[in-house]
Amino acid sequence: xxxHPAFSNEQEQSRTITGLIESKYYANDAIAVMxxxxxxxxxxxxxxxxxxxxxxxxxxxxxxxxxxxxxxxEKYGEQLIISESFxxxxxxxxxxxxxxxxxxxxxxTKARRxxxxxxxxxxxxxxxxxxxxxxxxxxGNLPLDIANMAVEKWRNNKIETETVRFFQQAKLSTSLAxxxxxxxxxxxxxxxxxxxxxxxxxxxxxxxxxxxxxxxQISMHDSRRMNAAVSAAVYKAYDAGHTxxxxxxxxxxxxxxxxxxxxxxxxxxxxxxxDQTVVVSGENHYQGRGQASMEKFIARKIVRLLCITAxxxxxxxxxKLRTDLLAEFEQLNDFTLNKQQIQAVKIALTHRFAxxxxxxxxxxxxxxxxxxxxxxxxxxITVQVALSAHVxxxxxxVTLTQTxxxxxxxxxxxxxxLPDHVKLVVAEASMIDVPTMVKLLRVLPDTGSMVLVGDSRxxxxxxxxxxxxxxxxIPNIIPTVxxxxxxxxxxxxxxxxxxxxxxxxxxxxDKTLSIxxxxxxxxxxxxxxxxxxxxxxxxxxxxxxxKVQIIAPTxxxxxxINIQLHNSYRSDNEGNIKPLVxxxxxxxxxxxxxxxxxxxxxxxxxxxxxxxxxVFESAVAEKSPxxxxxxxxxxxxxxxxKISLSASDFANIKLGYCIPCNKAxxxxxxxxxxxxxxxxxxxxxxxYTAITRSKxxxxxxxxxxxxxxxxxxxxxxxxxxxxxxxxxxxxxxGKIT
Amino acid sequence: MAISNQQIAQxxxxxxxxxxxxxxxxxxxxxRINKTVICQKLNISKSSIGSNKKLKAMxxxxxxxxxxxxxxxxxxxxxxxxxxxxxxxxxQLALAKKEINVLKNRIxxxxxxxxxxxxxxA
Numbered sequence: 001x002x003x004h005p006a007f008s009n010e011q012e013q014s015r016t017i018t019g020l021i022e023s024k025y026y027a028n029d030a031i032a033v034m035x036x037x038x039x040x041x042x043x044x045x046x047x048x049x050x051x052x053x054x055x056x057x058x059x060x061x062x063x064x065x066x067x068x069x070x071x072x073x074e075k076y077g078e079q080l081i082i083s084e085s086f087x088x089x090x091x092x093x094x095x096x097x098x099x100x101x102x103x104x105x106x107x108x109t110k111a112r113r114x115x116x117x118x119x120x121x122x123x124x125x126x127x128x129x130x131x132x133x134x135x136x137x138x139x140g141n142l143p144l145d146i147a148n149m150a151v152e153k154w155r156n157n158k159i160e161t162e163t164v165r166f167f168q169q170a171k172l173s174t175s176l177a178x179x180x181x182x183x184x185x186x187x188x189x190x191x192x193x194x195x196x197x198x199x200x201x202x203x204x205x206x207x208x209x210x211x212x213x214x215x216x217q218i219s220m221h222d223s224r225r226m227n228a229a230v231s232a233a234v235y236k237a238y239d240a241g242h243t244x245x246x247x248x249x250x251x252x253x254x255x256x257x258x259x260x261x262x263x264x265x266x267x268x269x270x271x272x273x274x275d276q277t278v279v280v281s282g283e284n285h286y287q288g289r290g291q292a293s294m295e296k297f298i299a300r301k302i303v304r305l306l307c308i309t310a311x312x313x314x315x316x317x318x319x320k321l322r323t324d325l326l327a328e329f330e331q332l333n334d335f336t337l338n339k340q341q342i343q344a345v346k347i348a349l350t351h352r353f354a355x356x357x358x359x360x361x362x363x364x365x366x367x368x369x370x371x372x373x374x375x376x377x378x379x380x381i382t383v384q385v386a387l388s389a390h391v392x393x394x395x396x397x398v399t400l401t402q403t404x405x406x407x408x409x410x411x412x413x414x415x416x417x418l419p420d421h422v423k424l425v426v427a428e429a430s431m432i433d434v435p436t437m438v439k440l441l442r443v444l445p446d447t448g449s450m451v452l453v454g455d456s457r458x459x460x461x462x463x464x465x466x467x468x469x470x471x472x473x474i475p476n477i478i479p480t481v482x483x484x485x486x487x488x489x490x491x492x493x494x495x496x497x498x499x500x501x502x503x504x505x506x507x508x509x510d511k512t513l514s515i516x517x518x519x520x521x522x523x524x525x526x527x528x529x530x531x532x533x534x535x536x537x538x539x540x541x542x543x544x545x546x547k548v549q550i551i552a553p554t555x556x557x558x559x560x561i562n563i564q565l566h567n568s569y570r571s572d573n574e575g576n577i578k579p580l581v582x583x584x585x586x587x588x589x590x591x592x593x594x595x596x597x598x599x600x601x602x603x604x605x606x607x608x609x610x611x612x613x614x615v616f617e618s619a620v621a622e623k624s625p626x627x628x629x630x631x632x633x634x635x636x637x638x639x640x641x642k643i644s645l646s647a648s649d650f651a652n653i654k655l656g657y658c659i660p661c662n663k664a665x666x667x668x669x670x671x672x673x674x675x676x677x678x679x680x681x682x683x684x685x686x687x688y689t690a691i692t693r694s695k696x697x698x699x700x701x702x703x704x705x706x707x708x709x710x711x712x713x714x715x716x717x718x719x720x721x722x723x724x725x726x727x728x729x730x731x732x733x734g735k736i737t
Numbered sequence: 738m739a740i741s742n743q744q745i746a747q748x749x750x751x752x753x754x755x756x757x758x759x760x761x762x763x764x765x766x767x768x769r770i771n772k773t774v775i776c777q778k779l780n781i782s783k784s785s786i787g788s789n790k791k792l793k794a795m796x797x798x799x800x801x802x803x804x805x806x807x808x809x810x811x812x813x814x815x816x817x818x819x820x821x822x823x824x825x826x827x828x829q830l831a832l833a834k835k836e837i838n839v840l841k842n843r844i845x846x847x848x849x850x851x852x853x854x855x856x857x858x859a
Binding site: 289322 | 789842845846849850851852853854855857858
């Protein structure tokens, strides 16, 4: 690609053309080779994005002006190498092609006829939206619906083109223009002229501030700038997981963004409060308007559910724990629920909003089994959801109740709303962030009920807020049962010690023990430099001991371990080199892989783990589940399902021998190897989550003292600033209605 | 007591005469008097015009002197009313479309907030 003429530095006389993009010969992230129609002739134009950094990808059917140099390539022939590009509103005879491309039902003959009839006046007709002229039998002779569509498309294109041009002149990207257009429509230009910091919703403060000051002459102390600095500080906190921010942190952050003094930052905050850009939540805490609205919604809905329980209940929710069904359940399953478990089932049955929490091995799944038994026997309706596909599979297995992903659940309720008296059970609820909770409560009818089940000692959600962890700490408001009775020794016992911020019992790893004796928590000492090598060696040593997963705190350590394991498995038992997947650099046959995004069309979610089972010598064209033809390079097995993977899928797939702890949340393996360097990412919750991913054995590699130190400290998850408890109390006091 | 056909014919003539005497707005259709509407109004069977010579003569007389009466073009009136209704419905539709756009925009803003945590400043 570097030899392509588009990357040439030769200087020749340039020319400018304006034409319609008819088709693309070739396009990728770096280059686009296009057929550009100038009306009567076509030009092959080559746009290399590095030579035109502000350039956006031209789309087929759009009109663009290109400036560049003509070159004759020995293989590709004559072509225009573009140095400058911008999108245009159609002009001259190009209009014919433009309307033919953009208005379905208007063929090239009809489009030409319009030009013959109206000539240059066609612009005026479209600008003025003169539908009468377009449908007049002696003039345009178009059907009414096509004439209306033509006027609308023309108007939208004009607004879009003018807006993109305005943004380009302000040295702002086209993607910013498109995002702004989505919300401000025809008012985009005046809105941005009035306050360029409105763009803070789409880009960083630094980017917008630079352009606002350079192109819109906004002064350092302009109230719009100061207000934006406050919003930027709130957004920064939100991106770090906080839904609220302390006054001290807010002042500090505003100072950093705006380069204002402390006093000026305080003034900016006061002004932002007066303008309701931020709101005061509790003592010395602030929230962005959006963050406050989300948490207020959650608080209001929970209180509404709880208060209806106290006053007016539908018959179903008044259901008491049926002891006959409980006895039946215990007899069927041949075990007895302990008092805590019975209490958990009871609150889940009798309250409209309830929470069951507990560490690993305390029998949360058993409670759900018993709960479903009670509800199903009474013909009640439950829907059980969990965040990701791999978690739902495990929850379905342990609770014997179909569990669907939250994404699939939202899709389902968009087609058919939940029934009135549904009980929505959310498993692994510690992973639920604020936006997901808003969406769940939004689709839950006021007559429905919700049970959250999870473990508050686990890592906080990847997204913002701290729903489950917070609600589990206020049993005076939220009906909560904490299960503490551990049912198994080994990992559950170690997990409970860590949850209590105590040192767990750790044994030195002894490779001479039989597999059956390899149960519980073990340790292999290793210096920081030796951790990855030791983890790789151990993974190889125990490769036949069932499902094994390595977990590490940093991406770089994960990558290091992954590439070492990939290289060590490069040849098969007979010494033959295993083939690599053609569209990747380091994934080959037999490799463990991790999906890093939600690939809904493939049924894969962020965190799905699989293994490459077949690699194609050359790409195979097949219909994708969406019905489009895709080129597949390999087949992988995810949870027993074979899935064909394309090049775009591989953009979201990494080696998965070693994964970060947040990707392992909700998963379980027989054995877990924990690569443990000293890292700022480590804390009690991280250690707890990593260890509790194992059913039988967890082996820690690293410094044991570092491990003990983190076990004995309080989890940093609770360091997130949130306003939910205050808002719940306010809501209960009737301050929020 | 049953009324004879003759009496019915006489009553019809009487009703038509009284109506003509009242200087009414005469319904017309395509420039001619609209006998159907007049007969409906006066409860006269339209077929009786053919059999009742007096009635026929009165209608012919009315037809030839139509210029001396105020006329009411029923179809034109209906068209005007329909147009009025169309205008009103078009206004309602435009308002509803505007409202839908406002709501769609609000949903998009809300979805963007949930997705990014950023508020779109209206």
